[in-house]
Amino acid sequence: MEISENYTDKARYDYNLVRRAVDLADQKAYSELLAEYREPIYFMLLKMVNNKDDADDLTIETFGKAFKNLPAFKPDFAFSTWLFRIATNAGIDYLRKKRLRTTSIDSTFTDGDGDEIRIDIKSFDPDPEQEMITRQKATLLREFVEKLKPRYKNLIELRYYEQLSYEEIAEKLEIPLGTVKAQLFRARELLYNVMRSSQDKI
Secondary structure, eight states: OOOOTTOOHHHHHHHHHHHHHHHHOOHHHHHHHHHHHHHHHHHHHHHHHOOHHHHHHHHHHHHHHHHHTGGGOOTTSOHHHHHHHHHHHHHHHHHHHHTOOOSOTTOEEEOTTSOEEEOOOOOSSOOHHHHHHHHHHHHHHHHHHTTSOHHHHHHHIIIIISOOOHHHHHHHHTOOHHHHHHHHHHHHHHHHHHHHHOTTOO
């Protein structure tokens, strides 16, 4: 498949990683893409939602969706642009769900190639497409969670499926709040590892 003539050297390198990941099931290629963009995606989402824990959660969702749909990636745009768009949509979905209006519709972010991405929040009302995306993310997350050890699986289920706060989880499990946060942080790390190493995640 031909790539755009406007591709930068970095965009060409990323596209080669995508092809290695998809065509050769090269786990190192997945790892390199994750390592390259994990922090930029996280900090973009943090700027959008203004909450570290939710930014972590949305970063997981972004890479989960991106890796699952990687075979469908077309080089009409750079991988970084495609990935940042997925992250932006995840952030908008979060803002709609929480009914937050702290992000201006004129806000822009810069992707890995230096291109600006504008956030366009047209409506906070749910729509069928958004509901479908939410269901897809829930299904994908469940696939990853099933591969975790019981302790971390339980924490993730309490946080994502029962939608308990950190304080509520601490009370339910009768453990310190700091322990809950530390173990959930570890659970997120394990989810990243599952996304990188699972052969059937795509």
